[in-house]
C-alpha cells in the first residue's frame with residue numbers, strides 16, 4: 001500500500017477547484033511535524049495557505065515547469081487551491097536541507113494517500129513570499145508545496161536521452177525516469 005503510494009506520486013500542476021479542508025491540510029503538516037530531523041532540532045515551521053486571495057498572490061511568486069516550451073503555467077481554473085510554505089529557523093545548521101526533504105516527502109506522500117496532488121516548488125520569489133505572508137526575518141523561506149485535488153495524471157516514461165518532462169498533444173505530462181538497473185549496484189560498484 002505505502003509502496004504503491006510512493007510509486008504513484010507525481011508532481012501535479014493541474015488541479016480541481018474543490019477546496020481541501022483546513023483539517024486535512026493540518027493533518028498533512030502533522031506528518032512533517034513527526035518527520036526525522038537532525039539532532040531532533042525541529043527547526044521547521046509551516047504556513048498553510050487556503051484563502052483564495054492569498055493563494056492568488058502566492059501563485060504569482062512561482063516558477064512552473066521550466067522544461068515546458070512554450071512557457072506553460074496553470075490556467076486560472078486549474079491552479080492550486082492550497083499551499084504549504086516551509087520555513088527554516090536556522091539555515092546555518094548543515095543538515096537543514098535534509099530535514100526539509102524528509103518533511104516535504106512526508107507531506108507529499110500523505111497527500112497522495114488522500115488523492116491530493118502536490119508539486120514541490122523551489123523556483124519561487126522568496127522575498128515576495130516573505131512580504132505577502134508577513135514572515136519575520138528570523139525565518140528563512142525555503143520552499144513551497146502546491147496542493148489540490150488532481151486534475152491530471154502524469155505518466156512515467158523510461159528515460160532515453162533527456163531528463164526533460166514534456167506534455168503531449170493532449171496535454172498529458174510525461175516524466176522520464178532512469179531505469180532501476182541503471183541506478184542499482186549490488187555488492188560492488
Ligand SMILES: Cc1cc2nc3c(=O)[nH]c(=O)nc-3n(C[C@H](O)[C@H](O)[C@H](O)COP(=O)(O)O)c2cc1C
Pocket residue numbers: 009010011012063064065066119120121122123124154165175
Ligand atoms: C527540490 C525540488 C524543487 C522543485 N521545484 C520545482 C519548481 O520550482 N517548479 C516546478 O514546476 N516543479 C518543481 N519541482 C518538481 C520537479 O520538476 C519534479 O519532481 C520532477 O520533474 C520529477 O517529476 P515527479 O515529481 O512527477 O516524479 C521540484 C522538485 C524538487 C524535488
